[in-house]
Amino acid sequence: MSVPTIVVHRDADILAKAVAARIITRLVDAQSAKGSASLVLTGGTVGIATLAAIAATPARDAVDWPHLDIWWGDERFLPDGDPERNETGARRALLDHVDINPERVHVMLGPDSGLTAEESADAYATELRKAARPEDHGPAPSFDVTLLGMGPDAHVASLFPGMPALYDTRPVVAVHGSPKPPPTRISLTMPTIRASREVWVVAAGAEKAGAVRLALSDSGTMQVPAAGARGRSRTLFLLDRAAAAKIPPGLGRIASP
Numbered sequence: 033m034s035v036p037t038i039v040v041h042r043d044a045d046i047l048a049k050a051v052a053a054r055i056i057t058r059l060v061d062a063q064s065a066k067g068s069a070s071l072v073l074t075g076g077t078v079g080i081a082t083l084a085a086i087a088a089t090p091a092r093d094a095v096d097w098p099h100l101d102i103w104w105g106d107e108r109f110l111p112d113g114d115p116e117r118n119e120t121g122a123r124r125a126l127l128d129h130v131d132i133n134p135e136r137v138h139v140m141l142g143p144d145s146g147l148t149a150e151e152s153a154d155a156y157a158t159e160l161r162k163a164a165r166p167e168d169h170g171p172a173p174s175f176d177v178t179l180l181g182m183g184p185d186a187h188v189a190s191l192f193p194g195m196p197a198l199y200d201t202r203p204v205v206a207v208h209g210s211p212k213p214p215p216t217r218i219s220l221t222m223p224t225i226r227a228s229r230e231v232w233v234v235a236a237g238a239e240k241a242g243a244v245r246l247a248l249s250d251s252g253t254m255q256v257p258a259a260g261a262r263g264r265s266r267t268l269f270l271l272d273r274a275a276a277a278k279i280p281p282g283l284g285r286i287a288s289p
């Protein structure tokens with residue numbers, strides 16, 4: 033697993049724009065190398081602001097959108113079109129504005145599908161397994177980039193401290209009793225997140241500073257899920273100054289102006 037690289041930006045607005053530029057470049061590089069790319073989206077304010085920043089960036093047209101697979105790290109178990117769904121936010125911010133191939137947008141189904149949350153998680157696991165190739169050596173693709181927002185409790189996706197999903201070895205699980213509403217969610221598990229080539233944790237605001245410090249220390253994943261959010265070849269913590277305020281001295285950080 034890769035040691036995190038920390039990049040600190042002035043504020044949340046610059047952070048979203050910088051992450052947007054970084055995603056565009058990463059996707060173009062991946063597509064140039066292998067003809068396609070895969071991106072795992074996150075909910076949350078920074079996650080959605082980043083997608084809106086991509087949509088607003090002229091360079092977005094450098095991405096070969098029809099050859100991009102879009103996945104989600106987690107989803108609120110709500111009906112299609114519900115404004116609280118991460119998918120709804122992603123479509124409004126970006127997906128409705130680019131030439132994405134609908135068959136390559138892999139949504140986590142909500143209750144209107146007729147599935148229970150457990151059945152929806154199983155259906156997603158099947159989709160992941162179909163997309164996995166032999167070189168992925170597992171039940172899910174090695175995503176090029178998995179974006180993760182992070183809560184003040186250091187949760188990532190819908191993996192909350194001490195909750196059963198953190199102990200689950202299946203690729204995708206249903207989450208009940210989420211401390212962050214809504215209570216029922218679908219989430220990739222840590223093994224699936226850690227199978228990603230790159231994991232990018234994005235966080236802004238002083239309320240995240242404690243969680244960032246723990247996530248970059250030798251904390252246990254069960255109590256500090258973000259401490260387990262590591263990519264196989266690269267891990268980035270992309271932060272604003274407020275969220276980076278409590279980073280232990282001596283950790284390599286790149287502070288942008």
Ligand SMILES: O=C(O)[C@H](O)[C@@H](O)[C@H](O)[C@H](O)COP(=O)(O)O
Pocket residue numbers: 074075076077078079106107108118180181182183187188189190212
């Ligand atoms: O479904 C969700 O709520 C997200 O996936 C969740 O993991 C989010 O990314 C963090 O809670 C950070 O959210 P904020 O950036 O809004 O604090």
